[in-house]
Amino acid sequence: MENILGYYLLPHPPIIIPDIGKGEEKKIEKTSLACNCIGREIADIKPDTIIIITPHAAMFSDAIAVSDDDIIYGDLSQFGCTNIRMNIPIDRQFNIRLGTACHLEGIPSVLVNSDFLENYNVSYELDHGTLVPLYFVNKYYNDYNLVHITYSMIGNINLYKFGMAVKKIAEELNRKAVIIASGDLSHKLKDEGPYSYSPYGEKFDHELLKNLENGDVVGAFNMNKTMVEEAGQCALNSVYILLGAMEGKEINGELLSYEGPFGVGYSVMKLRRGSENKSNLDLLIKDKEEKFKKKLNSKNPYVKLARENLNHYFSRGKEIAEISNLPSELLAQRHGVFVSLKKFGNLRGCIGTIAPTTNSVGQEIIRNSIEAAIHDPRFPAVLEDELQDIDISVDVLMDSVPCEKEELDPKRYGVIVSSSGRRGLLLPDLEGVDTVEEQLNIACDKANIDSEGYYNIEKFEVVRYKEI
Known part of the structure; x- marks a missing residue:
C-alpha cells in the first residue's frame, strides 16, 4: 500500500498572492489556477503529514536541515503582507525516525530547532518557499502536521537517497502523506528579471520539465553542468529529493502550467509512480561511475x-x-x-x-x-x-595589462587590483559575478583594499580547461 499519495513540484513567487501582487498576480493566472488545483487535490487526500522541501529556510552546506520544534510559525510580512500567517505543528516522530535512518545510511542531515539556529543567528520560522505553496493548500485543508526540509549541497545522489529515506519512514509509520518540492525554475528568462538574461535559462526549464514528464530520472540528473549553473534556479535539488521518494517504480509527470512573465520560470507539476518496477538509483550509481571513468581518461x-x-x-x-x-x-x-x-x-x-x-x-x-x-x-x-x-578546472592566465574600469568585462577578463603593496585577483566568468562593480568589490575585499579609494587595475584573459 502506498503511503505517499501525492508528489508535486510547486513554485513559490510571493507575487502570486493577491495581497502582495496587487494585480500583478493576474500575469501568472495559469500558475495560480494550477496551484489551487493542487490544493484541492491535497484536500481530497486528507494527508496526516505534508512533507515540503524548500530552498529558502536555514540552509547548511554540509547537511540537510529538518525543522524540529513542536510548532513552526511564519508570515509574509517581509513582502508587505501581514494578514497571512501560519502556525503549523511539526511531525516530530517522523523527524526522529528520519534522522536515525539518515545516520544509518550515511546521509548528512541535522534536526534544527530555535535554540540550535540561534547559534547561527538564524530564525526558526517558515520561509516563503514553504508559505507560498501552503497558502494554496490551507485554503482547502489545514488538518495536517508538517515535515519541513531545507535541502543542502551534499550531492544529487545523497539528496536522492534522502528522498528514499523519507518514503521509508512514511511507510514504517503508516503516515498518509504528500510531498511538495518547492522551487522556481530559471531566474534568467528576461533582462528585466531578477538576474541578467541567459540563453541557458529557457533551455534548462524546457529540459527539466521534459525529463520529468517522461519520467527520465537519469536525464534530470545528467543535464549539462554549464546550463544548470547558468540557469539561476532553485528547484533542482528539491526535485532530486522528490524523485528519491518515488524510487522503485517508473514515473511520469503531468505539467499543469508553466509561465515566466517576470523573468522567472514557474512550473506546477504532478508526478506519479507507475506499476512497473524500476530502480533509478542503480542507474544513477552506474552513471556516476561512468562519469568518473571519463574524468580519469x-x-x-x-x-x-x-x-x-x-x-x-x-x-x-x-x-x-x-x-x-x-x-x-x-x-x-x-x-x-x-x-x-x-x-x-x-x-x-x-x-x-x-x-x-x-x-x-x-x-x-x-x-x-x-x-x-x-x-x-x-x-x-x-x-x-x-x-x-x-x-x-585549470585556468591558464595570459599576461595582465593596466586598464581603466570602463575596459573591464567580468565575463571575458579577470581583474587584478593593487594598492600599497596589496594585490587581489579575481578570475573571469564566475557564477554570480555579473557586473564590473561586483568583480572589483570582491577583488578589493580579498586584498583588504578600500573599494571606494584609489587602486590600480589590471585585466587579463584566461584559457579555461574543465572536466566534462
Whole structure:
C-alpha cells in the first residue's frame, strides 16, 4: 500500500498572492489556477503529514536541515503582507525516525530547532518557499502536521537517497502523506528579471520539465553542468529529493502550467509512480561511475595532469616528479595557473599564481593542484574519498595589462587590483559575478583594499580547461 499519495513540484513567487501582487498576480493566472488545483487535490487526500522541501529556510552546506520544534510559525510580512500567517505543528516522530535512518545510511542531515539556529543567528520560522505553496493548500485543508526540509549541497545522489529515506519512514509509520518540492525554475528568462538574461535559462526549464514528464530520472540528473549553473534556479535539488521518494517504480509527470512573465520560470507539476518496477538509483550509481571513468581518461592534458597528480599525491604522499613524458604544450610555456576544485557545484579549493613560479605550465599545475586540495585556508584539506565527487578546472592566465574600469568585462577578463603593496585577483566568468562593480568589490575585499579609494587595475584573459 502506498503511503505517499501525492508528489508535486510547486513554485513559490510571493507575487502570486493577491495581497502582495496587487494585480500583478493576474500575469501568472495559469500558475495560480494550477496551484489551487493542487490544493484541492491535497484536500481530497486528507494527508496526516505534508512533507515540503524548500530552498529558502536555514540552509547548511554540509547537511540537510529538518525543522524540529513542536510548532513552526511564519508570515509574509517581509513582502508587505501581514494578514497571512501560519502556525503549523511539526511531525516530530517522523523527524526522529528520519534522522536515525539518515545516520544509518550515511546521509548528512541535522534536526534544527530555535535554540540550535540561534547559534547561527538564524530564525526558526517558515520561509516563503514553504508559505507560498501552503497558502494554496490551507485554503482547502489545514488538518495536517508538517515535515519541513531545507535541502543542502551534499550531492544529487545523497539528496536522492534522502528522498528514499523519507518514503521509508512514511511507510514504517503508516503516515498518509504528500510531498511538495518547492522551487522556481530559471531566474534568467528576461533582462528585466531578477538576474541578467541567459540563453541557458529557457533551455534548462524546457529540459527539466521534459525529463520529468517522461519520467527520465537519469536525464534530470545528467543535464549539462554549464546550463544548470547558468540557469539561476532553485528547484533542482528539491526535485532530486522528490524523485528519491518515488524510487522503485517508473514515473511520469503531468505539467499543469508553466509561465515566466517576470523573468522567472514557474512550473506546477504532478508526478506519479507507475506499476512497473524500476530502480533509478542503480542507474544513477552506474552513471556516476561512468562519469568518473571519463574524468580519469580525459583527453584534455591540463585537467588530466591535475587529477593524476592528486591521485599520485594521495596514493604515494608526494606530487608527480617525472614530467619529461608530459605533452609538449605543458612544458613549452610559462604562465600563471589557477587550479579550482568544486564538489557538488560548490568551491572546495582554489589556489593559483598570477605569474609563473616554475619552469612550465605543467609544473605550475602540479604545484597548484596540491595547494588547492590541501592548503586553501578557506577549507579543510580534501580527503582521498572526496576525489570522485570533485570536478577540476585549470585556468591558464595570459599576461595582465593596466586598464581603466570602463575596459573591464567580468565575463571575458579577470581583474587584478593593487594598492600599497596589496594585490587581489579575481578570475573571469564566475557564477554570480555579473557586473564590473561586483568583480572589483570582491577583488578589493580579498586584498583588504578600500573599494571606494584609489587602486590600480589590471585585466587579463584566461584559457579555461574543465572536466566534462
